[in-house]
Amino acid sequence: xxxxxxxxxxxxxxxxxxxxxxxxxxNIMKAANIFGVDVTSNLLGLDFGVNLKLPVQGERAxxxxxxxxxxxxxxxxxxxxxxxxxxxxxxxxxxxxxLSAWIDTIRLHEIFIEYGNISSCKVQMSExxxxxxxxxxxxxxxxxxxxxENLNGTTIDGKQIxxxxxxxxxxxxxxxxxxxxxxLDVNITEERLRExxxxxxxxxxxxxxxxxxxxxxxxxxVNFKNTEHAKSAVEAMNGxxxxxxxxxxxxAQKKAERQQILLQxxxxxxxxxxxNLYVKNLDPEVxxxxxxxxxxxxxxxxxxxxxxxxxxxxxxxxxVNYKEPGHAKLAMDLLNGTELGLKTxxxxxAQKKxxxxxxxxRKYEKRRKETLQxxxxxxxxxxxxxxxxxxxxxxxIFSQCGTITxxxxxxxxxxxxxxxxxxxxxxxxxxxxxxxxxxxCIIHGKPLYVAIAQTKEERLxxxxxxxxQHLSGAGNTSVIIPAGYNPFSYEYHLQSLVNSxxxxxxxxxxxxxxxxxxPWQALSAKLKEVVQAAAGPTSSSS
Numbered sequence: 001x002x003x004x005x006x007x008x009x010x011x012x013x014x015x016x017x018x019x020x021x022x023x024x025x026x027n028i029m030k031a032a033n034i035f036g037v038d039v040t041s042n043l044l045g046l047d048f049g050v051n052l053k054l055p056v057q058g059e060r061a062x063x064x065x066x067x068x069x070x071x072x073x074x075x076x077x078x079x080x081x082x083x084x085x086x087x088x089x090x091x092x093x094x095x096x097x098x099l100s101a102w103i104d105t106i107r108l109h110e111i112f113i114e115y116g117n118i119s120s121c122k123v124q125m126s127e128x129x130x131x132x133x134x135x136x137x138x139x140x141x142x143x144x145x146x147x148x149e150n151l152n153g154t155t156i157d158g159k160q161i162x163x164x165x166x167x168x169x170x171x172x173x174x175x176x177x178x179x180x181x182x183x184l185d186v187n188i189t190e191e192r193l194r195e196x197x198x199x200x201x202x203x204x205x206x207x208x209x210x211x212x213x214x215x216x217x218x219x220x221x222v223n224f225k226n227t228e229h230a231k232s233a234v235e236a237m238n239g240x241x242x243x244x245x246x247x248x249x250x251x252a253q254k255k256a257e258r259q260q261i262l263l264q265x266x267x268x269x270x271x272x273x274x275x276n277l278y279v280k281n282l283d284p285e286v287x288x289x290x291x292x293x294x295x296x297x298x299x300x301x302x303x304x305x306x307x308x309x310x311x312x313x314x315x316x317x318x319x320v321n322y323k324e325p326g327h328a329k330l331a332m333d334l335l336n337g338t339e340l341g342l343k344t345x346x347x348x349x350a351q352k353k354x355x356x357x358x359x360x361x362r363k364y365e366k367r368r369k370e371t372l373q374x375x376x377x378x379x380x381x382x383x384x385x386x387x388x389x390x391x392x393x394x395x396x397i398f399s400q401c402g403t404i405t406x407x408x409x410x411x412x413x414x415x416x417x418x419x420x421x422x423x424x425x426x427x428x429x430x431x432x433x434x435x436x437x438x439x440x441c442i443i444h445g446k447p448l449y450v451a452i453a454q455t456k457e458e459r460l461x462x463x464x465x466x467x468x469q470h471l472s473g474a475g476n477t478s479v480i481i482p483a484g485y486n487p488f489s490y491e492y493h494l495q496s497l498v499n500s501x502x503x504x505x506x507x508x509x510x511x512x513x514x515x516x517x518x519p520w521q522a523l524s525a526k527l528k529e530v531v532q533a534a535a536g537p538t539s540s541s542s
Contacts, residue, residue, distance in 0.1 A: 092119070092138035093166040094147055099123065100157035101130050111156065112136045116143025127418065135166060177204075177230045178252040182219040184208065185243030190220070196242060197222050201229025221252055275302075275328045276350040280317035282306065283341025294340055295320045299327025319350055377428035380435060381453040383420035385409060386444035391421075398423045401437055402430025422453055 096108065103111075109121045116138045123134035138144045144165070152163040181193070194206050201224050208220035224230040230251075238249040279291070288306060295301060299322050306318035322328040328349075336347040385394065395407035402425045409421040425431040431452065439450040 092141050092144040094136045094138065094144050095133070095164055095166040096136060096151075097133040097162045098159055099130060099132050099134060099161060100159045101132075102157050103130065103134075105134070108134050108136065111151070112138075112147050115147040115150065116140060127412075176251045177225065177227055178221060178223045179230055179233060180219070180221060180248075180250055180252040182248045183245050184216060184218050184220060184247060185245045186216045186218065188216065188243050193220060193222065197233055197237070200224070200233040200236065201226050273325055274349045275323065275325050276319060276321045277328055277332055278317070278319060278346075278348050278350040280346045281343050282314060282316050282318060282345060283343045284314050284316070286314070286341045290341070291318065291320065294335065295331055298322070298331040298334070299324055377452060378426065378431045379422060379424045379453040380431050381420070381451050382423060383449045384446050385417060385419050385421055385448070386446050387417045387419070388444060389417070394421055394423060397443060398425075398434050398438065401434035402426065 094112070099108070103123060105121060105123045108123050109118060112118060112121065117140075119137045119139055121134070121136045124131040136144075136147070138147070148163050148165065151161065153160060155161075179197075184193075188208070190206050190208050193208060194203060197203060197206075203222060204225050205223045206221070209217040211217055222233070224233065234249050234251070237247065239246055240249075241247075277295075282291075286306070288304065291304060291306060292301065295304070301320060302323050303321045304319065307315040309315055320331070322331065332347050332349065335345070337344060339345070380398075382394070389397075389409060391407050391409055394409055395404055398404060398407065404423060405426055406424045407421070408423075410418040412418060423434070425434065435450050435452065438448055440447045442448075
């Protein structure tokens, strides 16, 4: 008999949100033929991977089980894509945007399945909310093209959706079609803008942004069908006169991308070209004459001002502008931190609001990285936190394990708990003790999940490493946790908590750490039973 590998995964969704699945131990995984389990971030469900001997068994299981109920929950069953090159090739990959808020992954799958076999499908979610776009990967390019041709521009659940080939970010940057136009004369209409730019090629859409009174905001967008036409328009029109103004024309960028470019430009900008200085912490008795006497020895001053309030009193800061950049730098170097009147003044380069914001962002990011490095391994990520638990109670729960530097329950803008937070200890040893002691402890009827906090980059690198280890056969018993946290201690904790006697009474006020039987254990056994029944015998006959 040929031992053909046939992998597919079943995702159990819409389960009881009070359930709290945990990664399974190697013995249970082997018994249930499950190579990975995870709580998905978007649908609050479980992913199970199952190995079968023949592809025909997988076909039967998919046909019989997809979108059926298991223990009151709906399953999505599809082929597991084990070839990373196939997934990353982009073949058959479709991007869908402008989705209704009511469309979830299952609904998206139902819409697109009639055009061909689907390898993967998801609606992008953030904090449980549909972000309005998603992805569908077909097994063939032919199916993808059919879906694009038939669904692009159609109205689904009250919204006209856009369906097109998925394009990677690097390719989008190199092959842009959408242009950003600014410094537009207020009298320029969309018709005139189209007339001006249509000479370069076919335009698919055009828009001038307007305020609440329908007046032009002075900028807009022109989207061409062809990349080369867009580039030609940039070369010809950037800086050209249109109406009574010289317009700016460039590739349209997302806000985050623009901020990153501005930050890079700011960091690389030489600091020798400034002439204007910002002076703060001025004594209320300091006037223009005193300020001038302090700064004039360093060079010719073209202007200076002390900012006053409506009553004419000093606000405690002002500006001094020199004629030569070298004089400004000399004054800053020698006067910053010196006394003027009864106060020690600050002297620095005057910056625009946007520059200050970028500088502060850079400073914050640097401080954040330094803090992460300082407390690396000492910061814990805690989820499944009850809605009634606040920062103080979270600190109280963990304080038995060591000295806490900070504790924070993350909240929505309206103050409602997001159900997760962070607890930072002074040492790695204290954090590890808290992880061993409190992971899976029941707090207000919910078992806590505790892990070492990781950056997004660390989680991504770890997931990729685990995934490829599994593909190579090196990780048959490892737990795969997409976008999750370090699983290094899970199996140990599971065994120790299940086998050791309960330590009830560890906390006061009705809070205990008794461990309930893991809910996925019965579910995995039930799943194996229904899969075996649906897959049928190993013969190729149906």
